[in-house]
Amino acid sequence: MSQGRRDSAEIRTQLIREVETFLAGDPGVANLPEESSDDRFMELVQFQRRLNEKGLVVPAWPTDLGGRGIDVSDASVVSKALGRGGAPELINFVGTEVLAPALFKFAAKEDLVRWMPPMASAEEIWCQMFSEPDAGSDLTSLRTKAEWTTRGTWKVSGQKVWSTWAQFARWGLLLARTGIAESRHRGITAFVVDMHSDGVDVRPLRTMTGSSEFSEVYLDDLEIPDRSRIGEVDGGWTVALSVLNAERGPYAIRRAALIERSLTLALKKSATSNPDPLLRQEVVRAYIGCRLLEHRIEALVDQLSNGVTVGPESALTKLMMTNAEQQVSALRGALDGARLMADGDHSQSTVADEYLYSRAASIYGGSSEIQRNVIGERLLGLPRE
Numbered sequence: 001m002s003q004g005r006r007d008s009a010e011i012r013t014q015l016i017r018e019v020e021t022f023l024a025g026d027p028g029v030a031n032l033p034e035e036s037s038d039d040r041f042m043e044l045v046q047f048q049r050r051l052n053e054k055g056l057v058v059p060a061w062p063t064d065l066g067g068r069g070i071d072v073s074d075a076s077v078v079s080k081a082l083g084r085g086g087a088p089e090l091i092n093f094v095g096t097e098v099l100a101p102a103l104f105k106f107a108a109k110e111d112l113v114r115w116m117p118p119m120a121s122a123e124e125i126w127c128q129m130f131s132e133p134d135a136g137s138d139l140t141s142l143r144t145k146a147e148w149t150t151r152g153t154w155k156v157s158g159q160k161v162w163s164t165w166a167q168f169a170r171w172g173l174l175l176a177r178t179g180i181a182e183s184r185h186r187g188i189t190a191f192v193v194d195m196h197s198d199g200v201d202v203r204p205l206r207t208m209t210g211s212s213e214f215s216e217v218y219l220d221d222l223e224i225p226d227r228s229r230i231g232e233v234d235g236g237w238t239v240a241l242s243v244l245n246a247e248r249g250p251y252a253i254r255r256a257a258l259i260e261r262s263l264t265l266a267l268k269k270s271a272t273s274n275p276d277p278l279l280r281q282e283v284v285r286a287y288i289g290c291r292l293l294e295h296r297i298e299a300l301v302d303q304l305s306n307g308v309t310v311g312p313e314s315a316l317t318k319l320m321m322t323n324a325e326q327q328v329s330a331l332r333g334a335l336d337g338a339r340l341m342a343d344g345d346h347s348q349s350t351v352a353d354e355y356l357y358s359r360a361a362s363i364y365g366g367s368s369e370i371q372r373n374v375i376g377e378r379l380l381g382l383p384r385e
């Protein structure tokens, strides 16, 4: 074995040990009902803060921004070990997983120093304000407008929707129209918004799981300094693509670990519950879905570790993640049978929550139909519809 590979193996063993020690000593997160979203949210914030104190939230980030500066492939074992150990999803995942890669690429160093450490510790929550009531799959039709003022600032008005955890957010990455949709750069600019500013009104929406995970955000004459612009004026589409590629690609590394944990629980249950022949097929299908996802994640981690930018192939990752998540949660639901919905005991209804939430996987970050369009047009070169 070469020195480099031996070093990497030692780093990984050490990281796994650190995660296991942390989880063994940590009080974890109480199994609160979804209706008490705020309490649940605060518990998850505390969990991320404790995990970050041990350097286990963003180990691949540079050391001066809250990370350990280790290779992405070594860092990916942390996500797997956390998933295996039953740790919950990071509450500030929109920041650390979805927005951070674009901020690293487009934001100024002094802003990164200000923003990234409190993002990693979940002291400051981030949200993504891309979607609008009439602009979801087709983001280029967004209407929130940013106009240049004589004071050298931007005045923003419009409405965003489905912004995850916006009601708790300190910062948001906003896409707004600064030019015409037909322009070469599609006339969109990206800004970081201080969510505590005058002109920002956040109204939580309740989802079918019972929680208020996302919100509508009304922007009314919100004034943004030009230094909060991310990237070029009218160059926001490049920033948006970087965010979407992260949401469809690298975000799946952590998500896959949680799906794998659910699969393990489903396999345990199916081994003891003598499922009927149809259910046995579902067991095998879910298992294959997870193995496909695992191979896809390995390829992605290799790519990231070699410094290759993630492009439209992230649509493949997103689709495989969605399929695995929906297959596994449907299997767990089927194994529970009627108890899935009938049992009032919350420890049972985590399976119900997981099943209901899995429906969102084929919508957020771009629907499965859109991912298939990206695969057809950008990976296979099929003509556009």
Ligand SMILES: Cc1cc2nc3c(=O)[nH]c(=O)nc-3n(C[C@H](O)[C@H](O)[C@H](O)COP(=O)(O)OP(=O)(O)OC[C@H]3O[C@@H](n4cnc5c(N)ncnc54)[C@H](O)[C@@H]3O)c2cc1C
Binding pocket: 094, 127, 128, 129, 130, 131, 132, 133, 134, 135, 136, 137, 138, 161, 162, 163, 164, 214, 360, 363, 364, 365, 366, 367, 368, 369, 370, 373
């Ligand atoms: C849990 C969750 C969290 C989210 N968090 C955020 C967030 O934090 N920030 C944010 O900005 N947004 C967020 N979203 C919004 C999400 O990005 C959009 O819902 C998604 O892009 C789809 O847009 P839409 O809902 O407007 O549906 P539409 O775009 O109206 O699509 C409706 C249907 O038409 C299909 N369709 C549309 N266009 C095409 C096409 N060209 N070809 C084939 N089929 C097509 C779609 O697949 C879908 O089935 C979240 C959504 C969910 C479910």
